[in-house]
Amino acid sequence: MEKQKILYATAEEQIEKLKRQGLIIAEPAFAKAELELYGYSNLIKSYRAPYTIVSDEGKKTYRSGIIFEQVLSLYILDKNLRNAVMASMLDLEEHVKEAAADIIARKYGTNPDDYLQFRNYVNKKKRKKRFSLPAILDKLKEALDTDKDPIAHYSQKYGAVPPWILFKSIYFSTIVNFINLFKPEEQLALAEKLYDAHDLDIYGKSLVSLMLNTLFICIEYRNLSAHRGRVYNYIPKATVKLQQPDTLLPFVEDIYELTETQGLPLLLNTLSLLSYKEPFKIIDRALREELNRHLTLYEKDVDILSETLNLTLYKDQPDCMIIDGKEYPFISRIQSGLPGVKLIDAPDDLIDLLSNRPSDNTDN
Numbered sequence: 001m002e003k004q005k006i007l008y009a010t011a012e013e014q015i016e017k018l019k020r021q022g023l024i025i026a027e028p029a030f031a032k033a034e035l036e037l038y039g040y041s042n043l044i045k046s047y048r049a050p051y052t053i054v055s056d057e058g059k060k061t062y063r064s065g066i067i068f069e070q071v072l073s074l075y076i077l078d079k080n081l082r083n084a085v086m087a088s089m090l091d092l093e094e095h096v097k098e099a100a101a102d103i104i105a106r107k108y109g110t111n112p113d114d115y116l117q118f119r120n121y122v123n124k125k126k127r128k129k130r131f132s133l134p135a136i137l138d139k140l141k142e143a144l145d146t147d148k149d150p151i152a153h154y155s156q157k158y159g160a161v162p163p164w165i166l167f168k169s170i171y172f173s174t175i176v177n178f179i180n181l182f183k184p185e186e187q188l189a190l191a192e193k194l195y196d197a198h199d200l201d202i203y204g205k206s207l208v209s210l211m212l213n214t215l216f217i218c219i220e221y222r223n224l225s226a227h228r229g230r231v232y233n234y235i236p237k238a239t240v241k242l243q244q245p246d247t248l249l250p251f252v253e254d255i256y257e258l259t260e261t262q263g264l265p266l267l268l269n270t271l272s273l274l275s276y277k278e279p280f281k282i283i284d285r286a287l288r289e290e291l292n293r294h295l296t297l298y299e300k301d302v303d304i305l306s307e308t309l310n311l312t313l314y315k316d317q318p319d320c321m322i323i324d325g326k327e328y329p330f331i332s333r334i335q336s337g338l339p340g341v342k343l344i345d346a347p348d349d350l351i352d353l354l355s356n357r358p359s360d361n362t363d364n
Helices: 011-020 028-038 040-045 068-108 133-144 151-158 163-169 172-179 184-194 204-226 249-259 263-272 278-297 299-309 348-356
Strands: 052-054 060-062 314-323 326-335 342-345
Touching: 011 028, 011 040, 028 040, 028 068, 040 068, 068 163, 068 172, 068 184, 068 204, 068 263, 068 278, 133 151, 133 163, 133 172, 151 163, 172 204, 184 204, 204 263, 263 278, 263 299, 278 299
Parallel strands: none
Antiparallel strands: 052 060, 314 326, 326 342
């Protein structure tokens, strides 16, 4: 099959194409500036899907009423969320490296000639050679040979580089795969350092599994964020799989629910279980702010984002109002981005009564 050519288009030509596809662009100058700033591929191609309909022939058209600013707002939501995920992962990375270094130094000492011994770890078979024990140990030893501080400073002053200094210069993915090769005793000691096992009521192999699963999920999100991937609808390959779920007792229902969770809620849920809460708080705060901002502007996007994020962004509940002795049943909704309570299903006579009712905010 003949491959299609990629043709260059100016921002003005891109705008005309979007208009032909049904996207409402009320301010072409603003759209042109945003397209030139962020790029058509980043802004439109990556975020148009929730707003378009694709025909059997592959032709894309925008759903009725969709405006350029709406797509831009979704892009901004994801961009700010991606930045928050990156900040969260960097914070977690520093925390995990320090904790892992403490476990290694406590067991094997502070000299790399001692703590980087092959016999100290488990030589598991790895699909990717770079994450095998020999490859990781070689990478750690290579990092020692540098003229950059702080490694060079410790080498010159002390003749040895402790693990908490060495780990600073190592990729997070390498550290996580190194932790996966710790002996069971060190893995458990690290897990108990990262979690409050008693509070979670998770122990032993299940606690270690939770830790490793969480770290591998975090690697995916860190790499995704670093390479400007879409965060809001990403489904990681890594999942939560526990070794002994039957030992969880009261926590079992929560963990079973966790193992069925996907996407961003999975990342948030796993981070929330750590004793150190800041990585969770960073993402949770950004997600709440961005959802409220976007849904304040584009209320009807609530269903799109609820489904995509796998989050409950609104709650409908039956209610009843009594006016002049008459009952008026209705359905009320509390929704992210909307202040107060919204009536979504109410009898016409109740709506008429409420619309004609004088405001409570009268001057005294």
